[in-house]
Amino acid sequence: xxxxxxVIAAVGALGIGAQWLAWRTGWPAIVLMLAAGFIxxxxxxxxxxxxxxxxxxxxxxxxxxxxxxxxxxLSLDLRELRHSxxxxxxxxxxxxLIGWALGTLAGFYIAGLxxxxxxxxxxxxxxxxxxxxxxxxxxANVQPRPNSILKWEGIVNDPTGALCxxxxxxxxxxxxxxxxxxxxxxxxxxxxxxxxxxxxxYAAARAxxxxxxxxxxxxxxxxxxxxxxxxxxxxxxxxxxxxxxxxAVTVMGITLANRDVSSIRSIHPFKxxxxxxxxxxxxxxxxxxxxxxxxxxxxxxxxxxxxxLALLFLVRPLTVLISLLGTDVPWNERLFVAWIAPRxxxxxAISGLFALRLGDLGIEGGQLLIGLSFAVVVxxxxxxxxxxxxxxxxxxxxxxxxxxxxxxGSTAWTIELAKQMEAIKTPVMIVDQSWQRLGAARREGLxxxxxxxLNEATEHNLDLSPFQVLVAATDNEAYNALVCNEFAHEIxxxxxxxxxxxxxxxxxxxxxESIRGRxxxxxxxxxxxxxxxxxxxxxxxKTRLSDxxxxxxxxxxxxxSATMLLLVREDGTLRFFTxxxxxxxxxxxxxxxxxxPKSQEEQAHKRATRESAKGDAAKSGTLPETNPRTR
Numbered sequence: 001x002x003x004x005x006x007v008i009a010a011v012g013a014l015g016i017g018a019q020w021l022a023w024r025t026g027w028p029a030i031v032l033m034l035a036a037g038f039i040x041x042x043x044x045x046x047x048x049x050x051x052x053x054x055x056x057x058x059x060x061x062x063x064x065x066x067x068x069x070x071x072x073x074l075s076l077d078l079r080e081l082r083h084s085x086x087x088x089x090x091x092x093x094x095x096x097l098i099g100w101a102l103g104t105l106a107g108f109y110i111a112g113l114x115x116x117x118x119x120x121x122x123x124x125x126x127x128x129x130x131x132x133x134x135x136x137x138x139x140a141n142v143q144p145r146p147n148s149i150l151k152w153e154g155i156v157n158d159p160t161g162a163l164c165x166x167x168x169x170x171x172x173x174x175x176x177x178x179x180x181x182x183x184x185x186x187x188x189x190x191x192x193x194x195x196x197x198x199x200x201x202y203a204a205a206r207a208x209x210x211x212x213x214x215x216x217x218x219x220x221x222x223x224x225x226x227x228x229x230x231x232x233x234x235x236x237x238x239x240x241x242x243x244x245x246x247x248a249v250t251v252m253g254i255t256l257a258n259r260d261v262s263s264i265r266s267i268h269p270f271k272x273x274x275x276x277x278x279x280x281x282x283x284x285x286x287x288x289x290x291x292x293x294x295x296x297x298x299x300x301x302x303x304x305x306x307x308x309l310a311l312l313f314l315v316r317p318l319t320v321l322i323s324l325l326g327t328d329v330p331w332n333e334r335l336f337v338a339w340i341a342p343r344x345x346x347x348x349a350i351s352g353l354f355a356l357r358l359g360d361l362g363i364e365g366g367q368l369l370i371g372l373s374f375a376v377v378v379x380x381x382x383x384x385x386x387x388x389x390x391x392x393x394x395x396x397x398x399x400x401x402x403x404x405x406x407x408x409g410s411t412a413w414t415i416e417l418a419k420q421m422e423a424i425k426t427p428v429m430i431v432d433q434s435w436q437r438l439g440a441a442r443r444e445g446l447x448x449x450x451x452x453x454l455n456e457a458t459e460h461n462l463d464l465s466p467f468q469v470l471v472a473a474t475d476n477e478a479y480n481a482l483v484c485n486e487f488a489h490e491i492x493x494x495x496x497x498x499x500x501x502x503x504x505x506x507x508x509x510x511x512x513e514s515i516r517g518r519x520x521x522x523x524x525x526x527x528x529x530x531x532x533x534x535x536x537x538x539x540x541x542k543t544r545l546s547d548x549x550x551x552x553x554x555x556x557x558x559x560x561s562a563t564m565l566l567l568v569r570e571d572g573t574l575r576f577f578t579x580x581x582x583x584x585x586x587x588x589x590x591x592x593x594x595x596x597p598k599s600q601e602e603q604a605h606k607r608a609t610r611e612s613a614k615g616d617a618a619k620s621g622t623l624p625e626t627n628p629r630t631r
Contacts, residue, residue, distance in 0.1 A: 007052045011288075014040055015280025028385030030132050030344060033280060034378060037287025042295075047288040058353065061285065064278045065349050066234040066249045067227065071275040072130045072155040073253020087329050087337075088152040095153075095323035096160055099126050102315040111307035111372065116172045117358060117365045123164025124351055124369075125311070125376070129344025130154035132381055136342060140388040143397045144463055146333045150340055158346045159246035163194050165354055166243045173361055193241035201248035204233045205255035227274075243350070279345060286348045287374070295371045304372060308379045316341045332395040339391055342380045348373050402426060402572030406467035408453050408483050409474030410437040413530045417471075417565075418446050420540045420592055424568055427466050431458075432474075454486055467491075469574045472498040472517060475527055484517025494518065497576055499527050518578050521594070523563050530594075537597035540565075544590050551585040562595035 014036040022029035040047045049057055104122030107113045113121060133154040137147050171186040178185070208226060211217055217225050233252060234245035298304045320338035329337075351373035358366030392398040404427030407414045414430060418441070421428040430441045430448045441448040449462050470487050472480035480498040488496050498517040525533075541562075543554045558564075566576040567583055568590045575583035585591065 004052055007047055007049065010040065010047055011049075011281050011284045012277070015277070015284045018284075019276065019280055028132070028342075028381050029135065030283060030342075030381050031378070031385065033283045034287045034374070034381075037284040038290060040284070041288025042290050042292055047284075049285045049289050057285070057289075061282055061349050062238075062245075062353075063231055063234065064282045065346055066245055067230060068275055068278050068282075068345065069130075069155070069158055069246055070230045070249040070253040072134075072158075073250045073255075074257045078254075078258050087149050087324055087327050088156070090323045090327060091149070091153045091320070092156050092160065095319050096126055096157065096164070098322055099315065099319040100164055102318060103311070106307055106310045106315055110303060110310050112301070112303045113368065114363065114365045116168070116363050117369065120165050120168040120172075120354055120358070121351070121369055121372070123168050124161050124347055124354070124373070125315075125343075126164060127158045127161035127343060127346050127350075128154045128341045129346060129377075130158060132342040132344040132385075133340070136340065136385055136388050140392050141398060141465060142336075142388075142392055143333075144465075145329070146336050146397050147465075149329070149333075149337055153337075155250065159243075159250045162243040162246045162346070162350050163190070165350055166190060166241065169242075169354055169357060172358075172363065176361060190241060193244050194247050196240055197237035197244035197248040198251040200237050201233055201250070201252035202255050204229055204248075205252045205259070208256060209259040282345050282349070286345070286352065289352075290370070290374060298371050298375055304375055307372075308375060311376065312380070312383055333397055336391060336395045336397045340384050340388060342384045343373075343377045344381075348377055403468040403574055404428060404466040405574060406431065406464065406470045408432070408470065408472045408480070410434070410441050410448070411473060411475070411531065412440070412534045414471075414473050415440045415444060415446065416534070416540055417473075417592075419444060420542060422446065424542065424590055426568060426572060426574070429462075429467060431462075453483060464490075468495060469576075470496045470517075471520065472496070473520075473527065473530075475531075477527060480527075481516045485515050488517070497578075499525060499530060518576070518580065520576060520578065521563050521565060522577050522579050522582070525563070525594075533594070533596070538594055539597070541593045541595045542590055543593065545585055545587055547587045550587070551591075554585075554591055558593055559595055562593050564591055564593045567591045 015033060018032035018036045019029050021027070022032050037047075041049075053060065100122050102122075103125040104118050107118035107121050108115060111118070128150070130151065133150050137150060142150075167187055167190050170190060171181075171183060174186050175181050208229065212222060230249055230252065233248050236245075237248040238245040317338040321334060324334050324337070351369040355366045355369040358369075389398070402425065405418075405421050407418055407428065407430045410430050410432040418428045418430055428447060430438070430446055431451070431453045432438050432441075432448070433450070433452045435450055438448050438450055449458070451458055451462070468491060470484065470491055472483040474480055477498070484496040484498050496517040497520050499520050541558070543557070545551060545554060564577045566574055567585055568574055569586070570588040577583065
């Protein structure tokens, strides 16, 4: 028991540590997790999952993969298919058949696998790993259509690839027991089993969608009930046919994603955290389970290398390009989709499972699948992970590279802020539900979106991916806090800002800091404060720092009552001056400040000078000279 607890703790530390290192370095997380697991397992022998967990290892991994696919299904909204539906349908039907055939031929003729193993592995190779594809697309900031095509293909083809492997396995098993059997004796029952599994997943999702909004399940039990239901559906449908449960949980996730269930939206942060933990844990377990003897095939023959090259440059490109013939997808996007196909956890998990089952059938060569599947994952993730930005840029499918600013609320102050951001080439978008308030943005030619930012439809009508910072600056402070709280888990708690409490506000009615966004301005200006200053003629001013003109020089040039709002790095990164944090200015940064009008500042300076003169005169017993007309 103690050793199991230590292994669980080590797996968690290695998995999350690899994810953190990937965040810090920008390297693909799956490569680092694979390296961590390989070092902890075969290299040092610190972790041996099979010896630690025994027969529980396979069901643990299977349930984890099911939850990952369910979480992926929850991210698929059918409205995304408006521009990419035909391409996704082609890849999920024609592409599956072409990819299976080409993968099989490559496995037999190039990798040297026997026919049964080649056919089964060709089916498994259909999967493209949503747990790897989605982070890569997010990292590369790809345009919406190729992004949607690759995301949908990755999640839909995961259970499809598992089903193809099941079909191949069941066929060879059936032929051994019934010589002379044909595919028609095996395939129709398996397809029927998959359809039944999909219906079970659909029914479970409809039941959840009916019960949750009606208060049948208390709020604190909704997440446990949902995940228990997913596991129950997976286990139940697997009794119909092996791996049919993957189809069921994927259908369940997609169905819930397209039902109007507010409770599902509220658990998104939790299910994303669960997905990160599962991905990290499962991949560490799988990579640490490798045995040196399973890698011998990779070390003693050139066939695996040739097979991997064929997979990258022949199998995947031909599959995509043939499948998308006749669609309206531009050629640059087709070529991008044809290149990006990293494999991940599902490929390794299914390969390991069927390698054992092929051995039970007495088919030689099944053990080669484990090492070969890891090689496919490593090569595809490295090849695609480290080239996705370059290829996207060369093919012209890359979205806006500079971090953008999303402004909620169209006011005179936000209009001026948006103009300043546009002037320094920062993508900006003003969102407001009032067409009348957006009139100033329209007149200035600023990008705007007319709609409620908290409406779920906004996610599908407005591409939010270019915007990495949000400023909520409507006239309603409570609404601003609500917007910041809603987007904190998507953009990051440190990247959602709102104007502070008004200076004349009653502290008894102040909103708790825990539900607010970060307060803009070190002076804590509120909505009323900035609007009043805007009416007085305050304006934004840009100051660019250099080696000769540093931050102190910039501060001296500003009026005493001016306040700095943010600085923009040369790469477009936005850093705000708040009461809680002050960014470190560097040469090349541009500082945006909120400054009073010159006349107002001059009057204030004159008043201060007169008061100082009067004070000095009073001390010396004399009065300053005044205008005779005012005596």
